[in-house]
Amino acid sequence: MSAVIEIEGLRKTFHSVRNGRRVAVDGFDLLVEAGQIHGFLGPNGSGKTTTLRALLGLVRADGGRMSVLGEPSPELLPRVAGQVGAIVESPQFFGNFTGHRTLRLLARAGGVPIARVDEALELVGLRDRGDERVKGYSLGMKQRLAVASALLKDPRLLILDEPANGLDPAGIREMRDLMRSLAATGVTVLVSSHILGEIQLICDHVTIISRGRRVAAGRVDEVLAGYDRHEFLVRVAEPGRAVELLQAAELTAVVDGEALMVSGVSDPTVVSRVLGEQGLWVGELTPLRPDLESVFLELTGAYEHSSVPRQVDGSGLPHADQGEAVINLDRGVDA
Ligand SMILES: Nc1ncnc2c1ncn2[C@@H]1O[C@H](COP(=O)(O)OP(=O)(O)OP(=O)(O)O)[C@@H](O)[C@H]1O
Numbered sequence: 001m002s003a004v005i006e007i008e009g010l011r012k013t014f015h016s017v018r019n020g021r022r023v024a025v026d027g028f029d030l031l032v033e034a035g036q037i038h039g040f041l042g043p044n045g046s047g048k049t050t051t052l053r054a055l056l057g058l059v060r061a062d063g064g065r066m067s068v069l070g071e072p073s074p075e076l077l078p079r080v081a082g083q084v085g086a087i088v089e090s091p092q093f094f095g096n097f098t099g100h101r102t103l104r105l106l107a108r109a110g111g112v113p114i115a116r117v118d119e120a121l122e123l124v125g126l127r128d129r130g131d132e133r134v135k136g137y138s139l140g141m142k143q144r145l146a147v148a149s150a151l152l153k154d155p156r157l158l159i160l161d162e163p164a165n166g167l168d169p170a171g172i173r174e175m176r177d178l179m180r181s182l183a184a185t186g187v188t189v190l191v192s193s194h195i196l197g198e199i200q201l202i203c204d205h206v207t208i209i210s211r212g213r214r215v216a217a218g219r220v221d222e223v224l225a226g227y228d229r230h231e232f233l234v235r236v237a238e239p240g241r242a243v244e245l246l247q248a249a250e251l252t253a254v255v256d257g258e259a260l261m262v263s264g265v266s267d268p269t270v271v272s273r274v275l276g277e278q279g280l281w282v283g284e285l286t287p288l289r290p291d292l293e294s295v296f297l298e299l300t301g302a303y304e305h306s307s308v309p310r311q312v313d314g315s316g317l318p319h320a321d322q323g324e325a326v327i328n329l330d331r332g333v334d335a
Helices: 048-055 099-110 115-123 139-151 169-184 196-202 220-225 239-248 269-276 292-305
Strands: 003-016 020-033 037-041 063-068 084-087 157-161 188-193 205-210 213-219 231-235 252-256 259-263 284-288
Touching (some): 003 048, 037 048, 084 139, 139 157, 169 196, 188 196, 205 292, 213 220
Parallel strands (some): 037 205, 157 188
Antiparallel strands (some): 231 284
16 A cells, blocks of 8 residues: 555644743654545644644644655645645635535636536535525535535545534534545545544544654554453343352453453353353353544543653654645645
């Protein structure tokens, strides 16, 4: 797989008279490969937006190397900007313009064929509503119009910062379906979010950031597997006696309410055999798999209170000595 985004050792500190010195990104690494739907997860203020803005040349990084589609970013980002769609700040649209007119203007400004407007509206499911004024759109429709604007260029890479923000469950579902259908067409998607369930449903890969540092990265199932304690919830008639029997069989078991928890179990049939042999019949034996939320809380919650978050091993991250892509968001570069 080829790298679509590579970030290595990104650093950014903001200085202001009021807040003093604030380290937003502290040696952060990110690798997004072609075809991935990559979730970029982190608590509020952990550095997600700053990372994306630095990647796109909207804020000047203090250190580190970045590339987009093989071009060093932000220096050579313009070379690939036409292949990158990004929504890093919620775009503002004129309420009195229709969705179609909005995209026509953007297409003209960006040198994109007007025929692409209908295609983009189709892709985000707004083809039938394109002639309505934007002020009548729901928030979810406005978000989809924003995605359509990023799709005008027919990008190979789509970067979305918190696209589900402010959406109701139906809007979130629409956004999820949209990302899936885009990925099915071969677009690589990097999506930042703090809505963990969504990331778990949509993304195949994830990078978790805490206090400006990467604390986990990889395939979602592999990241989760790393936190699997092989725990099972067991229901039997006599939990106290069951715990004694399991402990005697050298298993780790504790009473948990009316059930018991057994951990470190590689083969759950051992649990039912040990108990069954003593006449205790197992009524339920449920594996307790970690979800992204528990992993996220463990990684970010715990480290929020430690002095320095652990930086995960950056192995597998090639040095970013190639190029990048830039997005025209009509913004200046923050110092
Ligand atoms: N322009 C700025 N000036 C000063 N500090 C900033 C600026 N932009 C971001 N920060 C600070 O940098 C840190 C990281 O912010 P950032 O917006 O990148 O986080 P985030 O993960 O995107 O958060 P959220 O999910 O709340 O958007 C925060 O402490 C924030 O206050």
